[in-house]
Amino acid sequence: MTDAGIEYDTINCETAEGEDISSSYGIRNVPTVIVLDDNGEKEELFIGLGQIIANLEVIKKYSKEARFTYMPDLENDLVDEIYRVAQQCNVKWFDGSFYVFDGKIYVAVSNDAIEGAFKVWMSRIGLKISQKRKQQIFRNEFLPMVKLSNKLSPRLDIVAFSNGILDLSDITFHDFSPEYHVMYYHPYKYDKKAKCNLWQKFLKEVLPDKRSRIILQMFLGLGLIERGTVYNQCEGKDHPKIELCLILIGEGANGKSVIYQTAMGIFGRDRISGIDYDELTSQGDEGMRARRLLREAIFNWSSDSDSRTFGRKRTGVFKRIVSGEPVTDRSIGNNVTQNFNLPYLIFNLNELPYPDDNSLGFIRRLQFISFDVTIPKANQNKTLAQDLTAEYSGIFNWILRGTKEIRKRKFQFPDSEGSRRQLLLAQLRGNPIVAWINAYHIRSIPQAPNEQCIWVSAKEVVRCVEDFCRDNDVECPSKQKIGHTLTDHYFDKKRTADGYEYKMYGVSLGQLLDPFVIRNESFAIEGEDEDGFIDAND
Template identity: 25%
Template sequence: MLTPIYKNIPLELQDRPQWVVWRLENREGKPTKVPFNPKRPQAGAMSNNPKTWGAFALAQRISKMNGFKGPGYMFSKDDPYSGIDLDKCRDPETSEIAAWAWKEIKRLNSYTEVSPSATGVKIWVKGILPLSGRKKGNYEMYSDTRFFTMTGHHLEGTPTTIEDRQVELTALHREVFGEAPDPQATSARPRPELSFSDSQVIERARGAKNGDKFSRLMRGDISGQKSGSEADLALCSILAFWTQDREQINRIFQTSGLYRNPGREKKWNRPTAGSTYGMKTIDKAINDTTETYQGPGFNKDNGRRTRPAGSAKVEEDPKPQAKRAPVNTFNLTDMGNAQRIVAKHGQDIRYCYPWGKWLVWDEARWKKDDTGEVDRRAKATVQSIYTEAGREKDKDRRKGIAQFAMRCESELKRKAMIASAMSEPGIPILPDEMDRDPWLLNVLNGTIDLKVRELRPHRKGDLITKLAPVKYDPAATCSTWEKFLKRIMADNQNLIGFLQRSVGYALTGDTREQCLFFLWGLGANGKSTFLEVIHALMGDYAKRTSSETFLAKKPGQIPNDIAALKGARFVAAVEIESGRRMAEVLIKQMTGGDKIAARFLHAEFFEYDPEFKIFLAANHEPVIRGTDNAIWRRIHKIPFAVQIPIEEQDRELPHRLREELPGILNWALAGCLQWRYGGLGVPEEVKQATQDYRADMDVLGDFISEHCTVAPGASAPSKDLYKTYRDWAEDIKEKNPLSQTKFGLALTERGFEVKRTTGGAKLRKGIALKN
């Protein structure tokens, strides 16, 4: 059996949650490929039950265990793929393909791979099979209710992508099985060329005439709608023009701000009359849609359904910025100048009042104007006033416009133009409107949808202000990075995989894991290099901060450092002085998923939702006095146990690793998908290191073991226990002894309950002082 080469499997298949694992079992006296559920490997997978399928990353991991031979893909009526299995056509020794099989491979000209036995090939195409005719001789063809084992052993000379081959597939099926009894069978599902991925639907909807309305609804903005329910239906109706797939509309809707708004998720999934509110809304949108997208010949500029004559009129959507007025209709005033600059440049400039900053579209993102770009555009606008004068037929008015233009060349007039333009319709923007989608990652050559690992062009409507300074190249590799990880992790694949999933998680703005990554180890172990490379990869999405940010501070200190972390997804801090205490309450707040309050110097407090994942690297363990799970469940201590000898240290390594950033991005994107479908998957090495850390921090445990007896019938006066503890803490020079209240709470957490004597004194049950 061939060992799978996972990286060669087409990404569009990897992105679908239709994966199983398989192994050989003896059925009726012969070995049979049997599929199993990757989420419950002991249970079989069913071709008609998607709940028994899983994500590619999970199937990849499980397929390497428990005697499984590899991953398999389960065909479904909801995907556009068909598979052709040509059996007994390849010599496993010479790799020679039979002539009859080469004919079919060349005819279909799509992704082809060698089967697990190495004696056959499987061809993948986009196209739908007729209802009958699946197996005959050395031919098998399937498009649903069956699975294909996959090896990733790509057949050289064939495409690495899955191509649309409906015509060729239909012809091949007819030649092998004869005429199909139902000539309309291929219309049972939408033709593949009209089937779009989720991100393609979103891209087309945003680029249509009502794209601004769609973008507002996707951001969760219900302005212009009578209610939240009306907004839900409006968004579903736009989507129903582009796709009639209920599940696809549901998936896309659940990425929208409407779904994420407070209380909306619960309403969307609320049961009602044998369905849910959400699915009933989708059904109404589909049923009310009188025309859907019809392909390239359709009017692409009209992103709304057309209605028959006499039906209700569809109102036009407002433009995102003021319409440009005809020449010479602007007043010769500061307000007129504001309208001029918006007419010429309004599509590329925005003003954020809370920030006190202009933003300019630089063809990749909305970037803060730190170089005077808006002023340069104001100067160009002044020059255009002379053009207005030249077009004016009235001599006196032409002279007046030219004189006005000359006055506007002054700095004072330009500043007045810019200041007045700040409030023009379509120009103001709020911080909460920007960078709202936690699943978009902006890179140099486009924007990556992290949910499906798909690149699309930069779009103004995404309102992204950040940029990772790397190009997405799906073919890029990172051999030096992989060698580096093997060296610093002693080739421990469990730890390397955890680092990959952790970084993949950090690519997103999602914070569901509620954790802190603590990279611990003595010097010269690669921690700093690792963090520097990830910081370089993520660019604007990454922030450095002092370790003081996460350590206990004196009351009253201004949280400037916390304010500066707004909008970051990856936050790195290095080095901690020995004996410093972790700011445990703050860590809980930062990783808890709730808003945190912060302010800059001489500014008011503000609140924001943290998106960042904390990566703290140090040689010393910060002191954690909390003994409850509320703090310890958040800590993932990753041991960096390898120390690189001086003679082996490479000062040029960071530079060479930066040259591999496109490949490292692919490594991180793979980790993101693994995390999304399988979670962080904390390995035993990290769990044990964290448990050891917790034990080291358990000063109260040391006191109990040295001075107390724990037994069911034991008891001791609370005041005696605390006095003995204080004396002990003073003897060992404990820097942060527990107060009497915290000491009592800690005992209660350990199960030592309070009992009062008849005289009212407090006793602790289950614990007694020695001697």
């Protein structure tokens, strides 16, 4: 509707008592401005202005007395009433653009269309003022009041479908209404009973590990949660911060692209940006212009990221985005601004990245889902993404179950076999000592009262790390590096006659001497999942 056409219609002018006063006010056939969208459907730009105009005494005075003469008292009254009109009209302001309700959602409309409608409206109601003054009133009085009073406040938990509005805060379904500030509607129906059998069958084939499917389901479920509602200690919201970037890792022909295309269809192409790591973290204007695309996005999903550049340099910006902390952006020709509403990050990688940042602060922000199953060419369905469009209503319900599940788990993701393996492999490339600590579940502090520790000599630690690195085919760090890493991870040490010893919890010396080859280990999670919102077929 940006370049919408304009036409005019008449409205009834009645007082609250039902008296038609349009004739006495000299404003018979008062028009309401109608905006035509691209499909030729009408939408009132100024809803209810007939009733407002009919009760404005200043309109009568201007129509019969002003005659283009400047009258200070009338001028002040007119400005006051223009403020009132601006506050009650159906024009909204959001992020640098004006919006009007089109019967389903709010859509952008150009300033020129609003100004043209405003001028014609003022002329048709009989105001005897110049075109220049009309423009001044529009730009200096009307628009500023709209920006101040009529702000659009979109929320991720208010979702529009082709058949109505779903309020996820209480899972209630409503008819379309301007009360719901939605700027995108999903081009499929909401049906709480809809199933997604084909989708579930596909996921079980490419992700046989149930925990991996749950992680995917829960992460996509974040797209239905307003990020600011998850944590805000000032408002008493003490849930843990979501500080995870989802990494879908695996070579080709394993279903990652089908999941990506389906998510685009479910959430909308306008709600998923696709900025790769290098652009996302770039410095200067290049990086700020790229990050501008993150605004209003639910996810930033890079569908074909380069493993060679992911995590290379500028990891500070990446960590801020993952943590939901504001970053600067800029559109061409405008000033630098801060974005406080950042999307969740997802990257599709064919192989493990080689990050420069080997710190725990970087690695802990990566949530891996490992796609280890390669679909044989003879079994590949090239139209699967298209076939799944018929199940969008059911897939949305599947995602909604993920939303409920992550709330139930207090925004904590479960471990999975593939995720743990990929995390250790990533740590192995970055800092083998950290991988060794996590592989053997070594801790620097007790987890329970009276938990017994062991003291391991520095020589034994070096020998164990060397064996671990040799078994996993990586170069072993120096003795000094091993010592510095253990100190950085808060392991206590003491000097003895034979040298230093380190205090360790959660492991025995015999376990440390057992070989641990990451690629050969089974990371199966023991025990069944507790009852939750995840369906048995998910």
